[in-house]
Amino acid sequence: MSDATHQKNAQNILRELRDAVARDEDTDDLEDRFQIALEELADDALRGQLAEIWQATIQADAEDAFKRYAEAVAKIKPLADGFALGAQVARDGQRGLFFPSAAALLDQISGILEELKNAADDVIDNVDEVKDGIAVAEDAFRKGDVNTLIDIGEKIAKLWSGNQDENEPGLKDKLESIKGELTN
Amino acid sequence: MKPTTFMLISALAMLIAGCGSTPDMSNWATNSAHLASAVQAENDAILKRIDINLAELKRGEAEQWNLSGFDVTTWENNRNDYAEGADEVNAVMTAMVLYADALASLSAAGETGEEAVDSISSSITKATAIVGVSFPAAGAAIGIIRTLGDGWTRAQAQDSLAETMTSTQGAVIAMANHIEGIVDEQKDIVRSLTRLERELATQAANPNEMSWYRRNHQAIRASALANGADPIAAHAQLATILKLEERRTLRDRKRREAVRWRNAQYKALDAIVSAANAWKDSHIEAANFLAECGALRSLQPKCGNFTAANLRLAAGRIQSILDSQTRNEKE
Numbered sequence: 001m002s003d004a005t006h007q008k009n010a011q012n013i014l015r016e017l018r019d020a021v022a023r024d025e026d027t028d029d030l031e032d033r034f035q036i037a038l039e040e041l042a043d044d045a046l047r048g049q050l051a052e053i054w055q056a057t058i059q060a061d062a063e064d065a066f067k068r069y070a071e072a073v074a075k076i077k078p079l080a081d082g083f084a085l086g087a088q089v090a091r092d093g094q095r096g097l098f099f100p101s102a103a104a105l106l107d108q109i110s111g112i113l114e115e116l117k118n119a120a121d122d123v124i125d126n127v128d129e130v131k132d133g134i135a136v137a138e139d140a141f142r143k144g145d146v147n148t149l150i151d152i153g154e155k156i157a158k159l160w161s162g163n164q165d166e167n168e169p170g171l172k173d174k175l176e177s178i179k180g181e182l183t184n
Numbered sequence: 185m186k187p188t189t190f191m192l193i194s195a196l197a198m199l200i201a202g203c204g205s206t207p208d209m210s211n212w213a214t215n216s217a218h219l220a221s222a223v224q225a226e227n228d229a230i231l232k233r234i235d236i237n238l239a240e241l242k243r244g245e246a247e248q249w250n251l252s253g254f255d256v257t258t259w260e261n262n263r264n265d266y267a268e269g270a271d272e273v274n275a276v277m278t279a280m281v282l283y284a285d286a287l288a289s290l291s292a293a294g295e296t297g298e299e300a301v302d303s304i305s306s307s308i309t310k311a312t313a314i315v316g317v318s319f320p321a322a323g324a325a326i327g328i329i330r331t332l333g334d335g336w337t338r339a340q341a342q343d344s345l346a347e348t349m350t351s352t353q354g355a356v357i358a359m360a361n362h363i364e365g366i367v368d369e370q371k372d373i374v375r376s377l378t379r380l381e382r383e384l385a386t387q388a389a390n391p392n393e394m395s396w397y398r399r400n401h402q403a404i405r406a407s408a409l410a411n412g413a414d415p416i417a418a419h420a421q422l423a424t425i426l427k428l429e430e431r432r433t434l435r436d437r438k439r440r441e442a443v444r445w446r447n448a449q450y451k452a453l454d455a456i457v458s459a460a461n462a463w464k465d466s467h468i469e470a471a472n473f474l475a476e477c478g479a480l481r482s483l484q485p486k487c488g489n490f491t492a493a494n495l496r497l498a499a500g501r502i503q504s505i506l507d508s509q510t511r512n513e514k515e
Contacts, residue, residue: 069369087282
């Protein structure tokens with residue numbers, strides 16, 4: 001076959017390829033035929049030109065596909081808000097379940113009651129110590145014994161806050177300030 | 185107990201006895217997570233393939249292949265647009281999974297009524313013991329709670345599920361439809377990428393030399409192997425032919441591999457569409473069931489819960505209320 005015949009053949013296949021691309025079809029077989037048709041051409045420059053047309057077709061079609069993908073994504077994007085709202089409604093519904101909520105609340109209440117009872121028991125257990133402390137404090141106050149007063153204050157604070165007095169920054173400062181006032 | 189209160193509780197016990205089981209939303213939540221993973225994996229696979237081809241395109245440009253029909257900047261823009269779109273899709277998928285998890289959690293919480301009743305009963309007992317007072321009404325309350333708490337919690341959860349799922353139904357349907365639309369465009373992108381990849385393989389093999397091979401290799405082979413041929417020249421000619429054959433084989437393998445990758449993506453994308461539709465249908469089915477037959481609506485004739493077994497169950501519950509009432513009166 002002459003080179004002119006090969007050229008015509010390649011051009012016909014290229015036309016078929018472009019039509020198939022426009023129809024969004026797979027083009028494997030046509031591409032293989034096109035590659036063979038180009039190889040049969042002896043004219044390197046013409047082969048290059050026909051390849052360039054095919055490449056431009058691929059690129060234009062791809063650009064179009066990427067653009068349509070972006071448009072499709074834009075449609076799905078607002079649904080995130082719908083799902084977030086649905087999740088919120090479901091979580092509110094779960095929090096509103098009466099018996100599980102009541103169980104959690106009552107558990108807290110009975111826990112608080114237990115803590116209160118334990119605290120009350122502690123106070124009752126230590127009531128003598130507190131009374132003794134008050135008597136010593138009265139005596140120290142009469143004598144102006146500031147250090148003993150501070151010491152008693154710290155003990156009371158410790159007893160009241162369940163040995164957590166060192167974590168209450170205000171209390172120590174307050175005691176120091178009283179100490180300052182009394183010694184001046 | 186006042187007669188009106190008793191009637192009310194009896195009616196509740198009867199309705200609750202008919203309250204059907206809650207659809208297990210944990211499976212749906214798992215399916216939602218799988219769907220999101222599949223969509224994200226596909227986005228990653230496509231993006232990775234774009235990057236591979238972009239790198240090959242740049243290599244070709246550097247090595248001066250015939251790529252005059254392609255423009256690297258255009259493909260870079262395509263790549264960046266796709267990455268941005270994929271991020272947005274993945275964000276929607278994440279919101280969808282959080283919604284599914286919240287539904288599953290609500291559905292599971294609806295089955296914790298018995299556990300809650302045990303906890304309430306224990307808290308009341310503990311509290312009355314701490315306070316140290318006799319509180320006869322607490323015993324009666326615990327009896328009623330024990331009878332109604334389980335079913336009531338389930339019914340309440342079913343109502344909340346129905347409300348949530350009905351209000352989100354539109355988003356679920358739209359999601360499945362949009363996924364199908366996105367997948368259609370992804371298939372076109374995959375097809376374009378495959379064409380690009382095959383063309384790059386063609387150009388990498390040097391089409392001019394491949395053309396020379398096609399037109400001359402048989403004649404050269406025949407001449408090299410002919411009697412009386414110069415052995416040194418014949419050897420050189422055959423070596424050239426073999427080298428070109430090797431390059432040609434590599435090119436054809438790459439072109440076939442691109443088609444295999446594309447077909448695998450088609451399958452994965454089709455599976456995503458099927459999964460999205462099944463996911464949507466399950467949501468619709470559960471939402472419709474709950475809206476029609478969930479909670480205290482379960483005794484409607486079409487729901488099929490107005491049965492002798494349920495009536496017996498209701499009677500048993502009413503009797504247990506009466507028993508606990510009698511016990512408390514004696515105490």
